[in-house]
Amino acid sequence: MTDWLEYYRITSNRAPRDTLLQCLKLFKKEGEPNNKSAIDLGFGSGNDTLELLNNNWNVLAVDSEENASKFLLSRISNSHQEKLQIITSGFENVTYPKSSLINASYSLPFCKSENFKDFWSKLIESLVPGGRICGQLFGIEDQWNKENRENTTFLSLEEFNKLFKGLELEFFKEVKEDGKTASGIDKFWHIFHFVAKKRSEEINQI
Numbered sequence: 001m002t003d004w005l006e007y008y009r010i011t012s013n014r015a016p017r018d019t020l021l022q023c024l025k026l027f028k029k030e031g032e033p034n035n036k037s038a039i040d041l042g043f044g045s046g047n048d049t050l051e052l053l054n055n056n057w058n059v060l061a062v063d064s065e066e067n068a069s070k071f072l073l074s075r076i077s078n079s080h081q082e083k084l085q086i087i088t089s090g091f092e093n094v095t096y097p098k099s100s101l102i103n104a105s106y107s108l109p110f111c112k113s114e115n116f117k118d119f120w121s122k123l124i125e126s127l128v129p130g131g132r133i134c135g136q137l138f139g140i141e142d143q144w145n146k147e148n149r150e151n152t153t154f155l156s157l158e159e160f161n162k163l164f165k166g167l168e169l170e171f172f173k174e175v176k177e178d179g180k181t182a183s184g185i186d187k188f189w190h191i192f193h194f195v196a197k198k199r200s201e202e203i204n205q206i
């Protein structure tokens with residue numbers, strides 16, 4: 001069982017995730033959408049949500065932990081408030097509005113594997129054409145997979161590639177390395193970092 005509150009305390013002074021920064025850069029380069037509506041899935045201590053708000057995006061921030069909401073609310077200014085909606089719920093259970101950006105930094109792997117494909121399809125459906133999704137997924141060589149960690153999704157590279165059929169993968173990096181968890185525990189990580197763009201109305205067929 002993860003102690004998310006400890007995680008929020010440890011991570012709250014970190015920079016926004018690189019995948020989000022790359023995604024924002026791509027939007028700026030090609031012209032931002034008129035409707036700057038973003039979803040931040042599993043926002044945690046809120047570093048990425050704040051980055052989105054500071055870049056003038058309207059953000060629907062979803063996290064199952066009440067503490068995440070408290071943490072984020074303690075960090076935002078009055079001017080941010082009207083641009084932010086927080087939902088405290090399992091992200092699989094939310095009905096999402098059409099959005100231009102879905103940010104999922106280190107959160108999608110915590111979807112139960114039996115729900116993952118349906119959830120992914122739902123997310124891609126909610127992206128407008130030209131919209132982007134960015135974040136991380138875990139690979140099957142990840143140490144937590146070997147430890148049979150519950151309620152977590154691990155993907156082979158083949159499975160990962162299938163998910164992105166119908167999307168343009170603009171950034172991809174597969175990392176396999178020894179490292180540490182946020183609380184300093186040794187761990188072997190197998191991570192897919194991604195930024196992808198929805199090309200058309202074509203719905204991802206898995």
Ligand SMILES: C[S@@+](CC[C@H](N)C(=O)[O-])C[C@H]1O[C@@H](n2cnc3c(N)ncnc32)[C@H](O)[C@@H]1O
Pocket residue numbers: 004007011017041042043044045046048062063064065068089090091092104105106107110111
């Ligand atoms: C590893 S943290 C990532 C936090 C932040 N996005 C970051 O990059 O540091 C995962 C977050 O996802 C949330 N989470 C895990 N499973 C979830 C689910 N099924 N629905 C909604 N949020 C979930 C946790 O509460 C936690 O805040």
